[in-house]
Amino acid sequence: MNAHLPREHPPVPHSKVGLLLVNLGTPEAAEPKAVKKYLKEFLSDKRVVEIPALIWQPILRGIILNTRPKKSAAAYAKVWTDKGSPLAFYTAAQADKMAAILGDKVMVKYAMRYGNPSIADQLSAMKAAGCNRILIAPLYPQYSGATTGTVLDKAYETLSKMRWHPALRTLPPYHDDEAYINALQQSVQHGLEKLNYTPDAVIISFHGMPERTLQLGDPYHCHCQKTARLLSEKMGIKFEVSFQSRFGRAKWLEPATDATIEKLAQEGKKNIAIFAPGFSVDCLETLEELAIAGQEQFLEAGGEKFAYLPCLNDSDIGMEMLVKLLRRELSGWI
Ligand SMILES: C=CC1=C(C)c2cc3[nH]c(cc4nc(cc5[nH]c(cc1n2)c(C)c5CCC(=O)O)C(CCC(=O)O)=C4C)c(C)c3C=C
Ligand SMILES: [Fe+2]
Numbered sequence: 543m544n545a546h547l548p549r550e551h552p553p554v555p556h557s558k559v560g561l562l563l564v565n566l567g568t569p570e571a572a573e574p575k576a577v578k579k580y581l582k583e584f585l586s587d588k589r590v591v592e593i594p595a596l597i598w599q600p601i602l603r604g605i606i607l608n609t610r611p612k613k614s615a616a617a618y619a620k621v622w623t624d625k626g627s628p629l630a631f632y633t634a635a636q637a638d639k640m641a642a643i644l645g646d647k648v649m650v651k652y653a654m655r656y657g658n659p660s661i662a663d664q665l666s667a668m669k670a671a672g673c674n675r676i677l678i679a680p681l682y683p684q685y686s687g688a689t690t691g692t693v694l695d696k697a698y699e700t701l702s703k704m705r706w707h708p709a710l711r712t713l714p715p716y717h718d719d720e721a722y723i724n725a726l727q728q729s730v731q732h733g734l735e736k737l738n739y740t741p742d743a744v745i746i747s748f749h750g751m752p753e754r755t756l757q758l759g760d761p762y763h764c765h766c767q768k769t770a771r772l773l774s775e776k777m778g779i780k781f782e783v784s785f786q787s788r789f790g791r792a793k794w795l796e797p798a799t800d801a802t803i804e805k806l807a808q809e810g811k812k813n814i815a816i817f818a819p820g821f822s823v824d825c826l827e828t829l830e831e832l833a834i835a836g837q838e839q840f841l842e843a844g845g846e847k848f849a850y851l852p853c854l855n856d857s858d859i860g861m862e863m864l865v866k867l868l869r870r871e872l873s874g875w876i
C-alpha cells in the first residue's frame with residue numbers, strides 16, 4: 543500500500559476510451575401505454591417543441607397524450623418485429639458490430655435520448671468502468687437542435703453532476719462527408735439495381751421540422767439540401783427532395799413528402815422509388831410512413847410501382863462509413 547494514500551482510498555480503474563452511439567429512442571412496446579410514456583418524454587423536450595411550457599404542457603397532457611398514443615401504437619404495430627422496435631434493434635446491432643470492429647481498445651455502448659438505455663446511465667457506467675476519454679456520436683447526419691443538439695445537452699447535463707469529468711469529444715454532423723455520400727451512393731445504387739424497372743422519379747425524404755427553425759438559424763434544412771445536392775451530383779440523378787412526418791399546426795419545411803408523392807402521380811409518373819438518408823436506421827417514420835403509407839398513397843393516386851430503399855442500418859456499407867468517421871474522431875486516443 544502506498545504510504546501517501548489514505549487507508550480507505552476509493553478504487554481507481556484503469557483508463558479506457560469510450561464510444562457512445564446515440565439515437566432518438568422508441569417505445570418499449572407497440573401499445574398505447576408504452577407509446578404515451580415515450581411521447582410524454584419526447585414531446586416535453588423544449589428542443590423538440592419550442593412553445594413555452596405554460597402553453598404547450600396543457601395541450602400535450604390534455605389533448606395529444608390522450609389521442610395520439612392509440613393512433614401511433616397502431617402504426618408501430620405494423621412495423622414491430624420479434625426483436626422489438628426496428629430503431630432499437632438496428633441501433634443495438636450497429637453498436638455490437640462497432641464493438642467487434644474496434645476491439646478492446648474502445649468500450650462501445652449505445653444510448654437513446656428518450657427512454658432506455660439512457661444517456662445518463664450509459665455515461666455513468668462508462669465512467670465507472672474507467673473511461674476517461676469518451677466520444678459521443680449522435681447518429682444524425684444532419685444537425686438540428688431537436689436531434690444532435692438535445693443529445694449533447696443531455697450528455698453535458700449528466701457530466702455536470704460528475705466530480706471528475708472524462709474528456710469529451712463529439713461526432714460532428716456528417717451530412718456532407720465524402721464517406722457518408724459514398725455510402726449513400728453505393729446503397730442507393732444497389733437498391734435501384736435490384737428493381738426490375740427504372741423509376742420515373744426518385745424521392746429523397748428527410749424528417750421535417752417547423753419552418754420557423756430555419757429562420758431561427760437551425761442548419762438542418764441546409765444540411766439536408768446539401769446531402770441531396772452532393773448525392774445528386776455523384777449519381778447524376780435529379781432527386782425530388784421532400785420533408786415528411788409533419789406534426790402539429792405550425793408550417794413545416796416544404797415540400798411535404800405526401801404532397802410530393804401525390805404530385806408525381808398526378809404528373810403521370812407510374813414508377814417511383816424513395817429513400818430517407820437522414821435516418822441512420824429504419825424506424826417507424828421510414829417503414830410505416832414511407833414504405834407502407836407512402837406506397838398505398840401512390841397506388842391509390844394511379845401509380846403502379848413503388849419501391850422503398852432501406853436506410854444504411856447495420857449493413858456492411860453503413861458500418862464501413864461509420865467506422866471511418868468514428869476512427870477519425872478517435873484519432874490520438876486509440
Ligand atoms: C431524423 C431526424 C428527426 C427530426 C429532425 C425530428 C424532428 C421532430 N420529430 C417530431 C415528432 C415526432 N417524431 C417521431 C418519431 C421519430 N422522429 C425521428 C427523427 C427525427 N425527428 C425518428 C427516428 C422517429 C422514429 C422513432 C421510432 O420509434 O421509430 C414521433 C413519434 C411517432 C408518432 O407519434 O408519430 C413524433 C411525435 C417533432 C415535433 C420534431 C420537431 C422538431
Ligand atoms: Fe420525429
Ligand SMILES: [Fe+2]
Nearest residue numbers: 763764765767
Ligand atoms: Fe437552407
